[in-house]
Amino acid sequence: MSRFEIYSPEGLRADGRRWNELRHIKCGINTHSKSADGSAVVEMGASKVVCIVQGPQEPETRSRVREKATLSVxxxxxPFSTTERSKHVTNDRRxxxxxxxxQNLFEEAVLTHLHPRTEIVCSLxxxxxxxxxxxxxxxxxxxALIDAGLPMYEYVSACSVALxxxxxxxxxxxxEETELASVTVGIVGETDKISLLILERRLGLDRLPPALELGVEGCKVLRQVMDKEVRRHGAMRLASRAE
Structure with missing residues (x-):
């Protein structure tokens, strides 16, 4: 695929979006209420992920008992997640x-010290x-962690940016990710504090600032979408109890 097919001279991408536009976002909370303590589904464009949270609960082994909750991810x-039917194994390095x-990101975001000697299991x-x-x-x-009632400092939202x-x-x-260098940015709340920064390929330092700035703005928009869904679900639960 040529470079102009990714981003045209008119400023349009292959899917019709402009450079600063997110894909269609859809999210749901408490989607597996009977089988999990917390659950959620997020769709970003054609990408879709389901998260199930169990806990806080007693650890399976005593070696995992600590003075704060242990987070397992x-x-x-x-196999049907892509058009290429390749076999994915659980020990895949990626x-x-x-x-x-x-795990490293959410160990800093979740107030694990409030649930000592317990384990939180997150399956995505x-x-x-x-x-x-x-x-x-x-x-x-x-x-999913919010749905499980686990205390957190703030929402953790993330977004990718390609260059x-x-x-x-x-x-x-x-x-776009396959053809271009990209970076994943994660922030806490609506601040500009970056809690996660992962580069998929080598990138010059002079090209990084505009990508970070755009990524942070995208994360703030995603945070608003997630907060709206949490408030919608909370209002629905409150209305059902009042009836």
Missing amino acids: SVTVA LQEMSANL TVIAQDGGLLSCCINAMTL FDQTPLLDPNNV
């Missing part, structure tokens, strides 16, 4: 790295992937 990819990044399943996989997992995990020459492209799809 696992990521699995459905999935292990993603699980470690998620990738139903469909079309770019922005890590950011989609982060947003889904945030909502076409000097032009940052917000929330890239799979084609």
